[in-house]
Amino acid sequence: MNIRTNLEDFARSLEIDPVEAAMMDVARAIQITRTMHDEADGHFRGLAQHVDRPGSPLEDLVLEVYPSGSFAIHAATRSRLKTDQHDVDAVLEIAIAPGTDPAWVLEQLYKAVKGEKGSKYYDYLIEKNSRCVTVTYPDGVTVDLMPVVRINGTPERVATLFHYKPETDERYHKDINPKGFANHFNAHVEISEAFQKRFDARRYLVDGETYAELATRLSNETSGLALQKADTQPMPVHVPLDQKSPRVVALQLIKRFRDKRYRKHDDHRGKRKPPTVVIAAIAIDAGPRLQTH
Numbered sequence: 001m002n003i004r005t006n007l008e009d010f011a012r013s014l015e016i017d018p019v020e021a022a023m024m025d026v027a028r029a030i031q032i033t034r035t036m037h038d039e040a041d042g043h044f045r046g047l048a049q050h051v052d053r054p055g056s057p058l059e060d061l062v063l064e065v066y067p068s069g070s071f072a073i074h075a076a077t078r079s080r081l082k083t084d085q086h087d088v089d090a091v092l093e094i095a096i097a098p099g100t101d102p103a104w105v106l107e108q109l110y111k112a113v114k115g116e117k118g119s120k121y122y123d124y125l126i127e128k129n130s131r132c133v134t135v136t137y138p139d140g141v142t143v144d145l146m147p148v149v150r151i152n153g154t155p156e157r158v159a160t161l162f163h164y165k166p167e168t169d170e171r172y173h174k175d176i177n178p179k180g181f182a183n184h185f186n187a188h189v190e191i192s193e194a195f196q197k198r199f200d201a202r203r204y205l206v207d208g209e210t211y212a213e214l215a216t217r218l219s220n221e222t223s224g225l226a227l228q229k230a231d232t233q234p235m236p237v238h239v240p241l242d243q244k245s246p247r248v249v250a251l252q253l254i255k256r257f258r259d260k261r262y263r264k265h266d267d268h269r270g271k272r273k274p275p276t277v278v279i280a281a282i283a284i285d286a287g288p289r290l291q292t293h
Helices: 003-013 018-030 034-051 101-115 178-188 195-207 211-218 247-263 276-286
Strands: 064-070 079-080 087-095 125-128 133-136 142-152 157-164 170-176
Touching: 018 195, 018 247, 034 064, 034 101, 034 142, 034 195, 064 178, 087 178, 101 125, 101 133, 101 142, 101 170, 178 276, 247 276
Parallel strands: 087 142
Antiparallel strands: 064 087, 079 087, 125 133, 133 142, 142 157, 157 170
């Protein structure tokens, strides 16, 4: 029997609780597609090149750029389903003194992205936040660039971030290691064959297409990215939903629930959303779940 015949038999025999089926469908709906994944890669690479361009306040100071946050742990989701919006976090390692005034650092990064009138990002919405500069693309996709300085003599990727709030003049430096956390998370979440089969069968029941067929259909897509002057680390490979850890999918569903609860019309308006990194840390502590067949 071939793979499709086996899947058809499995799908017909599969009894899924309606609530579980609904959760599967939500999880599928919020996934980042291969095209969106490659576009996100192009966005942060393009910004890295732009910030490091001749004449930029940070010319020749950008050492490395790499994705962080949800993309680094394969937990990125669509922030707006109807418009296919998604958010990208990137760490920008720069060669300056680690004790540099945070206000100055964020201002230079803002100027480096904004550029002169007529430059690529001049007319984009560019915002200075307390620890990063956010660039909003015309389609609503956002990229957060967080400047850091690597600390010598520490484990790989440990760096200092720059925090500044102009409304209170709060400013400080903080040691972080987003790359180390992502590596730790990815090494401690497991994939599940039973989980994969159930999602694959659910997809077949709803769409009549297996994940293997979907992967084949998308395999010809290429991102067409050019080499950059700064050492820009690639986005982690796109992982199909059925090949993700159950804990990653659970994290995505929790993020979706959180994002809906903290929208402007909700009672949580004005309150700070629980950071994704905190939810991810809880996911690690939760430990692996027993497989069910």
